Amino acid sequence: xxxxxxxxxxxxxxxxxxxxxxxxxxxxxxxxxxxxxxxxxxxxxxxxxxxxxxxxxxxxxxxxxxxxxxxxxxxxxxxxxxxxxxxxxxxxxxxxxxxxxxxxxxxxxxxxxxxxxxxxxxxxxxxxxxxxxxxxxxxxxxxxxxxxxxxxxxxxxxxxxxxxxxxxxxxxxxxxxxxxxxxxxxxxxxxxxx
Amino acid sequence: xxxxxxxxxxxxxxxxxxxxxxxxxxxxxxxxxxxxxxxxxxxxxxxxxxxxxxxxxxxxxxxxxxxxxxxxxxxxxxxxxxxxxxxxxxxxxxxxxxxxxxxxxxxxxxxxxxxxxxxxxxxxxxxxxxxxxxxxxxxxxxxxxxxxxxxxxxxxxxxxxxxxxxxxxxxxxxxxxxxxxxxxxxxxxxxxxxxxxxxxxxxxxxxxxxxxxxxxxxxxxxxxxxxxxxxxxxxxxxxxxxxxxxxxxxxxxxxxxxxxxxxxxxxxxxxxxxxxxxxxxxxxxxxxxxxxxxxxxxxxxxxxxxxxxxxxxxxxxxxxxxxxxxxxxxxxxxxxxxxxxxxxxxxxxxxxxxxxxxxxxxxxxxxxxxxxxxxxxxxxxxxxxxxxxxxxxxxxxxxxxxxxxxxxxxxxxxxxxxxxxxxxxxxxxxxxxxxxxxxxxxxxxxxxxxxxxxxxxxxxxxxxxxxxxxxxxxxxxxxxxxxxxxxxxxxxxxxxxxxxxxxxxxxxxxxxxxxxxxxxxxxxxxxxxxxxxxxxxxxxxxxxxxxxxxxxxxxxxxxxxxxxxxxxxxxxxxxxxxxxxxxxxxxxxxxxxxxxxxxxxxxxxxxxxxxxxxxxxxxxxxxxxxxxxxxxxxxxxxxxxxxxxxxxxxxxxxxxxxxxxxxxxxxxxxxxxxxxxxxxxxxxxxxxxxxxxxxxxxxxxxxxxxxxxxxxxxxxxxxxxxx
Numbered sequence: 042x043x044x045x046x047x048x049x050x051x052x053x054x055x056x057x058x059x060x061x062x063x064x065x066x067x068x069x070x071x072x073x074x075x076x077x078x079x080x081x082x083x084x085x086x087x088x089x090x091x092x093x094x095x096x097x098x099x100x101x102x103x104x105x106x107x108x109x110x111x112x113x114x115x116x117x118x119x120x121x122x123x124x125x126x127x128x129x130x131x132x133x134x135x136x137x138x139x140x141x142x143x144x145x146x147x148x149x150x151x152x153x154x155x156x157x158x159x160x161x162x163x164x165x166x167x168x169x170x171x172x173x174x175x176x177x178x179x180x181x182x183x184x185x186x187x188x189x190x191x192x193x194x195x196x197x198x199x200x201x202x203x204x205x206x207x208x209x210x211x212x213x214x215x216x217x218x219x220x221x222x223x224x225x226x227x228x229x230x231x232x233x234x235x
Numbered sequence: 236x237x238x239x240x241x242x243x244x245x246x247x248x249x250x251x252x253x254x255x256x257x258x259x260x261x262x263x264x265x266x267x268x269x270x271x272x273x274x275x276x277x278x279x280x281x282x283x284x285x286x287x288x289x290x291x292x293x294x295x296x297x298x299x300x301x302x303x304x305x306x307x308x309x310x311x312x313x314x315x316x317x318x319x320x321x322x323x324x325x326x327x328x329x330x331x332x333x334x335x336x337x338x339x340x341x342x343x344x345x346x347x348x349x350x351x352x353x354x355x356x357x358x359x360x361x362x363x364x365x366x367x368x369x370x371x372x373x374x375x376x377x378x379x380x381x382x383x384x385x386x387x388x389x390x391x392x393x394x395x396x397x398x399x400x401x402x403x404x405x406x407x408x409x410x411x412x413x414x415x416x417x418x419x420x421x422x423x424x425x426x427x428x429x430x431x432x433x434x435x436x437x438x439x440x441x442x443x444x445x446x447x448x449x450x451x452x453x454x455x456x457x458x459x460x461x462x463x464x465x466x467x468x469x470x471x472x473x474x475x476x477x478x479x480x481x482x483x484x485x486x487x488x489x490x491x492x493x494x495x496x497x498x499x500x501x502x503x504x505x506x507x508x509x510x511x512x513x514x515x516x517x518x519x520x521x522x523x524x525x526x527x528x529x530x531x532x533x534x535x536x537x538x539x540x541x542x543x544x545x546x547x548x549x550x551x552x553x554x555x556x557x558x559x560x561x562x563x564x565x566x567x568x569x570x571x572x573x574x575x576x577x578x579x580x581x582x583x584x585x586x587x588x589x590x591x592x593x594x595x596x597x598x599x600x601x602x603x604x605x606x607x608x609x610x611x612x613x614x615x616x617x618x619x620x621x622x623x624x625x626x627x628x629x630x631x632x633x634x635x636x637x638x639x640x641x642x643x644x645x646x647x648x649x650x651x652x653x654x655x656x657x658x659x660x661x662x663x664x665x666x667x668x669x670x671x672x673x674x675x676x677x678x679x680x681x682x683x684x685x686x687x688x689x690x691x692x693x694x695x696x697x698x699x700x701x702x703x704x705x706x707x708x709x710x711x712x713x714x715x716x717x718x719x720x721x722x723x724x725x726x727x728x729x730x731x732x733x734x735x736x737x738x739x740x741x742x743x744x745x746x747x748x749x750x751x752x753x754x755x756x757x758x759x760x761x762x763x764x765x766x767x768x769x770x771x772x773x774x775x776x777x778x779x780x781x782x783x784x785x786x787x788x789x790x791x792x793x794x795x796x797x798x799x800x801x802x803x804x805x806x807x808x809x810x811x812x813x814x815x816x817x818x819x820x821x822x823x824x825x826x827x828x829x830x831x832x833x834x835x836x837x838x839x840x841x842x843x844x845x846x847x848x849x850x851x852x853x854x855x856x857x858x859x860x861x862x863x864x865x866x867x868x869x870x871x872x873x874x875x876x877x878x879x880x881x882x883x884x885x886x887x888x889x890x891x892x893x894x895x896x897x898x899x900x901x902x903x904x905x906x907x908x909x910x911x912x913x914x915x916x917x918x919x920x921x922x923x924x925x926x927x928x929x930x931x932x933x934x935x936x937x938x939x940x941x942x943x944x945x946x947x948x949x950x951x952x953x954x955x956x957x958x
Contacts, residue, residue: 062824063854066812070834070913073903077809084901090773107899122904147940148904234902235940 075122083119084151084232095119097207100228108155110218111225116209119232121148123202148200150178150208151192152231160216160224161186167226172209173199195233206233237696241348244399245406248391251300252278254307259486263479264471266421268414272464273483275391275411275457276490278303280529282390283493287532289372293397300394328660329430332437335667336416339441342672345694346450346686347409351401351736352708354684356452361401361736364392364452369739375540377557379747383546385533387493388454401736404452412449415460416440419642422467426613428650434659435646441663441670444593444634445641447686455638458494461487462624463642465501469508470616481518484509485525492530496548497627497636502526504623551843556825559749559842561795570631578632585634589679593634595641597678598666605647607654617647712949713923714738720947720954721921727954728754728914729923730930743919749842753826754914757836758922761910761941762930768799768835769902770870772895774879778805778862779891781855782884786866788841788849792874796849797840798830803853804863815856821849835867835903836910845875858884864892870899907933907941908958915957925952 075082085095087104099115156167171178171191176199183189200206208231215223249271256274264270281299285291351357359381366374367389376382392404399406416436423432439445439459449456465487472480488505491498505526510519534544543553548567550560573591575584584590586599608614625640652659668674672686679685693703704711714737717727726741728751735742745755760767774786784803788796803810812831820827820839829837830851841849864879877895880888903909914922922943924931934941934955942958 063817063819064824064828065814066816066818066831067828068832069812070832070837070909072833073835073905073909077807082901083904086899086901088898089771089900090896090898147937230899232901233904235904235907235937 075120079120081118081120082232083121084230084234085117085119086230087228099210099225101222108227108229110222111210111212111228113215113223113225114209114211115225115228116207117231119206119208121200121202121204121206121233147235148195148197148233149192149235150195150232151190151234152210153188153190153229154231155188155227155229156183156186157227158186160218160226163216164212164214168213169226170209170211170213172207172211174201174206175209178208192234200233238348241399241402241406244395244397244403245410247300247398248278248395248403248407249410251303251394252391254300254303255281256483257307258303259479259483261479263475263477263483264468266418268418268421268460269464269467271410271414272418272460273468273487273490276387276461276486276493276529278394279387279390279490279493280486280532282394283373283387283532286367286372286390286393287536289370291367291371291393291397296394296397329433332433332660332663335663336437336440339446339667339670340413342686342688343409343412343446343450344406345689345691346447347405348402348696349689349694350696350700350703350708351405351452352704352711352734353405353447353451353453354732356405357401357708357711357734357736358732359735360389360452360454361392361396361404362734362742364389364396364404365736365739367393368397373536377540377748378741378743378751380547380558381747383537383541383543383557385493385496385498385530387490387529387533388457388495390493391457392452401452405450408451408453408457409449411457411460412440412445415456415463415642418460418463418467419646422463422646423649428653430659431646431649431653434649434653434663435642437663438596438598438645438648438666439642441666442596442599442641443670443672443675443685444595445638446670447593447684448635448638450686453635454494455635458491458498459624459639459642461491461494461498462501462620462639465491465505466616466620466643469505472509473512476513481509481521482525485522486529488522489526489529492526493533496545497630497639499530500623500626502530504620554822556823557748557750559752559823559840561843562746562749562752564844567630570633571629573632575632578629581632585632585637587678589634589675589683589685591632591634593684594675594679595634595637596666596670598662598669599641599644599648601652601662602644602648604651605644607651608647611650614647614650617643617650621647708734710734710950710952711737713952713954716947716949716952716954717742717921717923725920726918727921727923728758728919729952730755730928731923731925731952733923733952750917753829753838753840754917754919756838756840757910757913759930761836761907762933766797766838766869767902767906768838768867768869769900770866770868770872771898771900772866772868772877773898774864774877774892774895776862776879776881776891778860779881780858780860780883781881782858783852783854783882784861784864784891785850785852785880785882785888786864787847787878787880788845788875789847789878790874790876791846793844794872794874795841795843796845796872796875797838798851798866798868799835799838800833800867801830801851801853802865802867803859803861804865805860806862810859810861813855817854817856818852819854820851827851834909834913836906836913838868864895866895867900870897907937911941911943911957920957921946922955922957923952924955927951 081094085092087109088107095117097116097118099112101110166184168182170180212225215225218224252274253271255277256270363382395403395407419436420432423429468484484505488502491501505522509522537546538544541557542555547558550558550563586595587597621640621643672688675685692698710733714734717740718738728743730745732744743751756766759765818827823842827839830839879892881891882888924934943955945953946956947954
């Protein structure tokens with residue numbers, strides 16, 4: 042009985058509640074994406090069908106699902122948009138607390154990588170040298186196998202706005218793979234984030 | 236002065252209600268508690284009419300009150316002989332129990348007069364009351380689901396609040412407890428069981444849950460009083476068949492619903508009882524019509540403003556943009572069991588442990604003794620009423636939801652206990668000891684809602700209320716901060732409920748409406764990455780000229796389907812969205828534009844668990860060439876299964892692709908700033924973050940990336956102004 046009452050009320054209310062079910066596209070927001078004319082952007086995931094565009098060299102030709110093997114001298118390239126490097130000051134309001142603006146840039150280089158047990162058994166601890174636009178950014182020593190996230194703030198003066206930036210990720214040791222292939226580590230994603 | 240205003244606000248409300256009750260009942264019933272409770276129903280309705288007409292001004296309330304009191308002169312009907320007749324005999328036991336009640340009611344009185352600090356009272360009960368007074372009437376509050384509940388009690392609060400602010404409202408609620416306890420005593424005396432009435436009244440009146448609820452701006456005790464008054468009036472009508480009682484019965488039944496949705500059972504009970512006893516249409520019609528008069532405005536208000544007469548529930552039957560089905564189901568599911576493992580834990584949790592939001596008192600574990608009263612007709616009537624008014628209990632097992640049936644259970648217990656000499660007194664004395672605030676404090680966990688002894692200087696507002704708030708309402712300084720540093724008409728998004736009754740700004744609590752939930756998700760996705768659009772789901776198909784495309788969801792499960800952006804491509808270029816396109820979705824079509832606004836921070840969300848038949852559709856208005864459709868969406872919608880259909884213009888849909896290729900997308904640069912700007916676009920001016928919230932640190936560290944500015948901090952919360 043209760044259900045019947047609800048159905049009757051719902052049918053009656055249908056005209057009120059769902060009157061405008063079709064909508065036009067709304068006002069378009071400013072795009073956060075880079076222009077589609079660029080061959081690559083500031084961040085790559087190895088599941089991206091366009092991942093090859095980011096690879097300068099030192100990787101296997103194909104991703105295996107969401108990840109890809111590196112070789113001895115893996116190098117990636119990224120396009121860093123200028124708008125990510127400028128400060129957007131907050132307009133002052135009377136009577137509000139003012140804070141010193143934090144210096145820009147706030148871009149960090151981020152990558153998710155894995156040292157599989159099989160290759161780590163061969164190499165032992167691996168030191169990774171990261172170079173940003175040819176300058177040594179950091180040396181990181183990995184003493185255990187498994188998945189790792191690396192992230193570090195990138196000095197803004199090292200970055201080239203609205204231009205190609207290269208990142209080299211050189212392991213000091215590689216393992217022997219099938220067919221004589223030298224295997225460094227597995228990369229899932231890398232690039233610049235805020 | 237403040238106390239004088241509080242007392243005036245409360246007493247004027249009680250006097251007006253009593254006067255209106257007198258007008259309703261005339262000489263048919265001289266008992267003050269009945270006249271007050273019935274009159275409160277009438278007053279609530281009249282205040283609602285004033286509020287609906289945007290005449291909610293103190294002057295209007297003053298005119299109404301004075302007119303009611305002068306016209307009705309309620310003191311004319313004070314029947315001293317009856318009052319004397321109903322008083323228990325002055326035995327030692329009677330006087331002792333009476334004195335205990337006096338002591339407890341003194342504690343309740345001090346608590347009521349002190350600054351209002353109850354969880355719901357300081358937030359929505361009085362927050363909405365204050366809003367209505369500022370707006371001089373009802374206001375379409377779509378951002379707070381509690382505004383959709385029936386607000387008969389808020390109408391009484393509004394009347395009292397206009398003169399005495401928050402504490403006056405709490406004091407009005409306490410008046411209902413006085414009326415209830417008094418009424419229970421009278422009921423016992425009328426049946427020649429004055430001792431039973433007094434003991435039952437003591438069991439209810441001393442209960443910690445009842446005490447703390449009654450001395451706060453809540454509505455549970457008012458519902459209990461309305462239910463018991465209805466029970467008494469029906470009983471009297473069955474004896475006397477006085478025609479004058481019928482409209483009052485109808486008003487009381489409707490008032491129960493107006494006080495709280497769960498009071499609907501009173502309407503069914505009253506109509507059923509009158510129909511059963513009279514077997515005539517006219518008495519039933521009178522009761523039903525008057526009850527409907529008090530029930531209907533709340534349904535109509537919700538229908539008009541929320542597109543759902545029973546908002547915030549039954550959204551599956553009345554789909555609307557304001558409350559989603561998945562939220563309603565989660566919400567109801569929690570309240571059906573709270574954190575208990577099984578319903579068998581309810582008796583101990585509600586009476587001793589206090590893990591259901593309060594404690595009724597350990598002696599209510601003896602409630603099954605009350606079944607002994609079933610041997611007598613009166614006992615059976617009590618248990619029937621207890622069953623009726625407890626019928627909704629399992630939809631929310633909070634201890635305070637047991638208050639409406641409690642008077643009936645208490646009287647049945649008293650009937651059983653008084654058959655054994657000294658037993659009833661012993662139980663009442665034990666109850667008095669176990670319910671003492673210091674004893675309860677040792678019994679229940681920290682955080683369980685309970686009464687504390689209020690120093691009289693705090694009660695009389697002779698000390699700085701800030702100190703009292705600091706001890707009893709820890710987030711009060713946040714409301715104070717908001718009031719101080721934000722301009723009028725500001726809107727604040729918060730992830731914790733704050734005492735919004737103490738600020739005039741609009742407070743959006745993250746869960747209290749679908750729009751608030753969307754705003755909260757936008758904010759959280761930027762701060763901590765939850766629901767971030769990191770997945771790309773690509774349908775590729777042979778180039779086709781299509782008039783419309785439809786993405787269908789084909790699986791059943793528990794995931795919620797959402798899409799941040801739906802992009803359509805042809806030969807590698809995205810089709811620009813044209814004004815002639817028409818977008819829709821099933822279910823929840825109201826936010827479909829958010830999947831076509833070029834912003835990854837906004838999204839369409841199904842609002843209910845996935846089931847086959849859901850879709851998102853774009854009608855181009857004319858044929859367009861296309862070969863690829865990409866959805867940007869959270870990647871963790873593992874249960875979602877999608878297919879793509881196309882329509883060429885002949886009305887026939889054909890499948891274009893099944894199961895898109897999933898990949899990960901790059902995190903967006905500028906996402907935080909875009910999220911902040913989107914919130915601003917949605918009318919939010921400030922965001923409040925507390926240090927124990929996961930996203931708080933990100934905002935504090937990255938104010939520049941968000942484009943926000945911290946304008947103040949209080950009680951662990953930081954208030955940020957959006958760009």
